[in-house]
Amino acid sequence: MKPRSIASFGVLYLFLTVVAVVTLLPFYWGLIAAFRPSNDIFNPSLLPGPLTVVNFIDLFRSSLYPRWFLNSCLVAIAYASLTLFFCSLAGYAFAKYEFKGKNALFLIVLGSMMIPVWATLVPLYSLYSKINSLNRYWVLIVPGSAPALGIFMMRQYIFGIPSEMIDSGRVDGCSEFRIYLSIIVPVIPPALGALAIIMFMFSWNNFLIPLILMQNQVRLTVPVGLASFVGLTRPVYGPLIAGTLISVIPVLVIFVRMQKELVSGITIGAVKG
Amino acid sequence: MREQKYTPYLFISPFFLLFTLFSVGPLVYALYMSFNRIESFAQAPEFVGLRQYINILTDPRFHRSLLNIFTYTVVAVSFTLAISLLLANLLNVRLPGRVVYRSAYFLPVVTSLVAAGIFFRLILAERVGILNEILRSFGLPSYRWLNDPKLMMPSLIVVTTWRSFGFFLVIFLAAIQNIPSELYDASRVDGASITQTLFRITLPLLFPTIFFCIVTATIGSIQLFDEPYVLFTAQGGVPPRDEVITPAIYLYNSAFQQFRFGKAAAVGFIVSLIIFILTLAQVRIMGRRGGFST
Numbered sequence: 001m002k003p004r005s006i007a008s009f010g011v012l013y014l015f016l017t018v019v020a021v022v023t024l025l026p027f028y029w030g031l032i033a034a035f036r037p038s039n040d041i042f043n044p045s046l047l048p049g050p051l052t053v054v055n056f057i058d059l060f061r062s063s064l065y066p067r068w069f070l071n072s073c074l075v076a077i078a079y080a081s082l083t084l085f086f087c088s089l090a091g092y093a094f095a096k097y098e099f100k101g102k103n104a105l106f107l108i109v110l111g112s113m114m115i116p117v118w119a120t121l122v123p124l125y126s127l128y129s130k131i132n133s134l135n136r137y138w139v140l141i142v143p144g145s146a147p148a149l150g151i152f153m154m155r156q157y158i159f160g161i162p163s164e165m166i167d168s169g170r171v172d173g174c175s176e177f178r179i180y181l182s183i184i185v186p187v188i189p190p191a192l193g194a195l196a197i198i199m200f201m202f203s204w205n206n207f208l209i210p211l212i213l214m215q216n217q218v219r220l221t222v223p224v225g226l227a228s229f230v231g232l233t234r235p236v237y238g239p240l241i242a243g244t245l246i247s248v249i250p251v252l253v254i255f256v257r258m259q260k261e262l263v264s265g266i267t268i269g270a271v272k273g
Numbered sequence: 274m275r276e277q278k279y280t281p282y283l284f285i286s287p288f289f290l291l292f293t294l295f296s297v298g299p300l301v302y303a304l305y306m307s308f309n310r311i312e313s314f315a316q317a318p319e320f321v322g323l324r325q326y327i328n329i330l331t332d333p334r335f336h337r338s339l340l341n342i343f344t345y346t347v348v349a350v351s352f353t354l355a356i357s358l359l360l361a362n363l364l365n366v367r368l369p370g371r372v373v374y375r376s377a378y379f380l381p382v383v384t385s386l387v388a389a390g391i392f393f394r395l396i397l398a399e400r401v402g403i404l405n406e407i408l409r410s411f412g413l414p415s416y417r418w419l420n421d422p423k424l425m426m427p428s429l430i431v432v433t434t435w436r437s438f439g440f441f442l443v444i445f446l447a448a449i450q451n452i453p454s455e456l457y458d459a460s461r462v463d464g465a466s467i468t469q470t471l472f473r474i475t476l477p478l479l480f481p482t483i484f485f486c487i488v489t490a491t492i493g494s495i496q497l498f499d500e501p502y503v504l505f506t507a508q509g510g511v512p513p514r515d516e517v518i519t520p521a522i523y524l525y526n527s528a529f530q531q532f533r534f535g536k537a538a539a540v541g542f543i544v545s546l547i548i549f550i551l552t553l554a555q556v557r558i559m560g561r562r563g564g565f566s567t
């Protein structure tokens with residue numbers, strides 16, 4: 001569509017800009033508050049004023065933040081990698097193989113999305129505490145590492161790959177796993193990229209599961225660590241805001257560099273494709 | 274070719290293994306737990322039949338959580354989807370720099386709910402919050418955005434809308450751009466106004482996508498936990514008050530603050546059942562009209 005007049009053009013821009021400013025304002029306030037001295041954090045002025053890094057120093061001195069950050073990185077990277085492997089493998093099987101019960105099995109995969117995390121939360125907690133696995137990183141990485149959404153995305157993408165490529169591999173006598181590795185994997189990086197970003201962000205921002213399963217201060221992830229500040233008797237806003245700001249940086253960097261892949265990944269399931 | 278017979282099963286086995294161990298198994302165990310009083314994993318569970326279900330279903334606090342979440346879902350989902358639908362239509366105009374706007378609107382989506390909650394505590398805090406400082410500087414009264422029973426729910430809705438409208442915007446935008454441009458060309462030749470184009474072409478063709486978004490947003494809303502937890506957990510870790518309690522918070526309180534694990538498992542079942550019924554109802558009511566196929 002094209003706008004009809006200069007005036008409507010102007011109104012449109014004004015409206016879009018106002019919404020954009022309102023949307024970005026909390027980030028801006030967070031950014032300047034993180035660098036303000038503690039008595040000035042709630043200053044409503046939009047101008048930064050005198051700035052300091054004392055909040056960041058406080059954060060690193062008074063909490064295990066660097067450790068939490070490392071934990072979050074480790075968990076998110078391990079989770080995303082495992083997800084890529086399991087989802088591409090299953091997506092490939094559902095897209096390019098004929099086998100008994102294929103449709104029923106795929107329906108089970110899709111149906112698994114209907115089970116809310118709340119239904120299994122308490123029994124999982126009880127299970128982990130019985131096998132002595134609370135505070136272990138694997139409980140954040142392994143259980144959800146073959147998500148239906150990822151399998152669905154991969155299947156949609158691999159459908160589009162010509163089957164002749166796979167057959168040529170068979171003629172050459174490659175093993176089935178070899179075909180996956182050397183024919184399928186090299187042509188799906190766009191889909192892998194999209195899935196990797198979504199899964200990394202999901203893990204990075206996940207709050208509920210680590211809140212419940214990680215109780216040892218040393219094993220916390222960033223969101224849980226930050227939330228533990230909020231419940232303090234005297235909340236210390238300086239370090240809290242500084243820590244929140246740092247926690248946003250990794251997803252921000254990914255967002256800026258890979259927005260296209262991210263958006264394509266989100267829309268693949270939603271818009272008929 | 275013998276190898277080919279087992280290969281696909283091998284390739285999909287990780288999903289089914291994990292699904293069985295960490296979803297189906299726990300689901301069955303949750304059912305067992307919900308019929309037993311379990312207050313410590315060291316003690317033997319005590320069979321109580323349906324008593325925990327009855328206690329939950331007659332607990333005014335649980336009623337309150339259901340009432341809250343239905344109010345929240347209806348208001349927040351319509352509010353969020355209306356905003357994202359409007360903005361998606363506006364961004365479909367070929368404007369220079371529209372990618373920048375889309376990025377700006379999308380930014381909150383990648384931010385964690387915890388980070389969003391903390392940024393908004395900075396803005397909405399009662400005595401020192403930036404919003405109240407601004408109101409005071411204009412000589413206006415300040416408000417207790419996070420403590421006044423009347424304002425807690427509206428504050429919560431504003432924060433979650435801020436966090437999620439960009440997500441649906443991106444989906445709507447992609448769907449609008451999927452609409453064949455010939456349809457728009459034809460309508461322009463016929464002299465249709467912008468509103469006519471919107472109501473006769475864009476919205477009807479978007480219906481399946483709108484429907485998908487309503488279902489997704491509803492399922493997400495009913496499970497709301499992170500935001501009320503971070504926004505309203507009071508000093509000293511006191512759980513959020515009844516005005517903003519959600520079924521998820523109720524479950525969390527039961528399990529991890531009162532240590533009534535059996536009761537919490539029952540709450541989990543009730544909540545899952547509600548989500549299941551609501552999704553089915555939406556698919557039946559709206560799927561019929563929209564040609565939505567699964």
